[in-house]
Amino acid sequence: MDAFKKAGQNHLFANFDALSLDEQKHLQKQLLAIDDPQKLVSTVEQAIQYSKGAGEKSFAQLPHESTSSTIEQTKEHLDRWFDIGLEALARNEIQAEKILKVQQLAKEKYPESEPKVQWYIMTSGPTREATEKHFEKMEHFGLQSDQITFFNQGTLPCFSLDGSKILMNSRSSICESPDGNGGLYKAIIKARLLDDFHAKKIKHIHMYCVDNSLVKVADPLFLGFAIERDFSLATKAVRKRDAAESVGLIVLEEQSQRPCVIEYSEISKDLTEKPDPKDSSKLYLRAANIVNHYYSVGLLEEMLDEWTSSQEHLPFHIAKKKIPSIDLKTGEFVKPEEPNGVKLEQFIFDVFPSVNLDKFGCLEVERAEEFSPLKNNTSAANDNALTCKKHFLELGTKWVRENGGIVPEGAFVEVSGLTSYHGEHLEFVKGKEFKDGDQI
Structure with missing residues (x-):
């Protein structure tokens, strides 16, 4: 309690003595999940100020050495990457079927191997039990049960508009929201997945969003692309449809010479519409982010702690929302008609600039074959x-x-x-x- 009071959060305990023992335990459990209340409040306040006006940066294409395209690459290259990926491998049903099939392909290519793809599924706390029961009911969609590991996504408190106060949705519970796909890194640590990777001799990770109905799970070609070029982190991109499409883009930040993802709103109209000097039929900045990444386990070992302990790598992104909560002035529960607070998110790709350019790759893929969210x-x-x-x-x-x-x-x-x-x-x-x- 003292740590929260020092952070100016006395209101969290205004009714603590009147709560039942179970209610007190619930509130304490929520608060114990917050490591350093004072640092969190300070960081949120800074993030809110930063979101009001970040400095201008200049952006360019990633260098040719960091990129390739399945649309334009030779069949020889694509086949070689696919075979390398199969060697490395030695939406539930659809995705499970793809895992079963890619295991079969790896076995056909390397008959002496026993390929077994491990499937790690991040769920929210409230959906974890139902998801596991569904997999059990469906007999794990043909996979072995020890191939599938569930782990929980984290949450972050919701704050007042100025970031100074944690909001409460009852006398015994604070308002929380999922911590965004950038919460994956902390979730990996909390679930001790690195230990599991080591135990199962896993060296390569393919991360994707479950809402992509065309995702190629454990894509051998993508793995082969990253492995052959010795990338620590790689990402897939689809070609931007036109200058007006509002999508995040994978680019080079020119000052730091580091890869990054920028939002549509962060680049000028001229740069948005600029044609590629090498091919005027294409946009200069066209690599649309689809949140589909490769990681070497070595990179995760080296960087997870640093990524999750610093706002430099995983800053909070601020979203003003109408959050049903207890009014800080009246103590009454309200359902606001206007935004009354902020939700915090972390984005998985914000760690890209921490990777040296020569260890980062971007593979352009055909949208119609790989992306339908x-x-x-x-x-x-x-x-x-x-x-x-x-x-x-x-x-x-x-x-x-x-x-x-x-x-x-x-x-x-x-x-x-x-x-x-x-x-x-x-x-x-x-x-x-x-x-x-x-x-x-």
């Missing part, structure tokens, strides 16, 4: 369940046609992840006719 309900025009399904079916249908299958215009064929990982092993469809809704 589920972010909205079906009332939205894009990135909803219907568009995800459409893109998934379009890709499978494309593979069937490329292998000589006959599919009528407007019809779609579903290709299971157990049948093909990236369009391979579909020679048997040649000359066969398919109708809308067929499954392979």
Whole structure:
């Protein structure tokens, strides 16, 4: 309690003596998760001030040595990277099927090996139990239970608009929100996953967002790209559709000569619309971030503690929100009509500048083959369940046609992840006719 009182958070204990023993324990458990209250409050206040106006920086493309493109690369290079990735390997059902298939491909390429991909799934505290029960009910989607490890994402307190006070949603509970995808690094430490990586002799990590319906889980080509070039950290990108598309971009910060991700709002209109001097049909800054990364375990060993202990690497990003909470003046619970507080997030890619440029890679991939996120309900025009399904079916249908299958215009064929990982092993469809809704 003393640490919070020194941090100006006396209001958290205004009703403590009137709480039941269980309520007191709940509040204490929440507060014990906050390591240094005074430092946290100070950091949040600074982050709020910083968010009001950051200094200008200049940005450029990543150098040629750090990048490649599956769209423009030779088949020889792509096949070599894929094989290297298979050697290194020696949305639940869809993603599990892809893991099973990539294990099969690795076994075919290296018959003496026993490839076993480990799947680490970060859940929120409230959804952990339900997620595990679902996996058990579905018999782990064909995977062995010891291949799957669940671990929890962390939370951060919600604050008043000026950052000086932690908000409460009841007399016995503070307001919290998920700490963002940047919370992955602290979650790895808390779950002692590095020990697990060592025990299972894991050297390479492929991290992706679960909402991407086209994600290539444990992608051998991406792993091979990073391993062959000896990158410690690499990322996938899709080509920006046009200058107006509002997406984060993977770029080079010119002053520091370090890689970073910038938001659409951080670059000038002229730079946003600038064509590539080498090919005017492309934008100069076009590498759209899809939060799909490779890490060497060696990098995580070296940097996790530093990343998670410094705002330099994982700063708080501030979002003003309407947060149902106890009014700090009246003590009454309110549902505000205007923003009354801030939620904090950390972004996974904010650690990029800590990596030397020669150890960082960016692989451009085809959007239609690798990126279709589920972010909205079906009332939205894009990135909803219907568009995800459409893109998934379009890709499978494309593979069937490329292998000589006959599919009528407007019809779609579903290709299971157990049948093909990236369009391979579909020679048997040649000359066969398919109708809308067929499954392979």
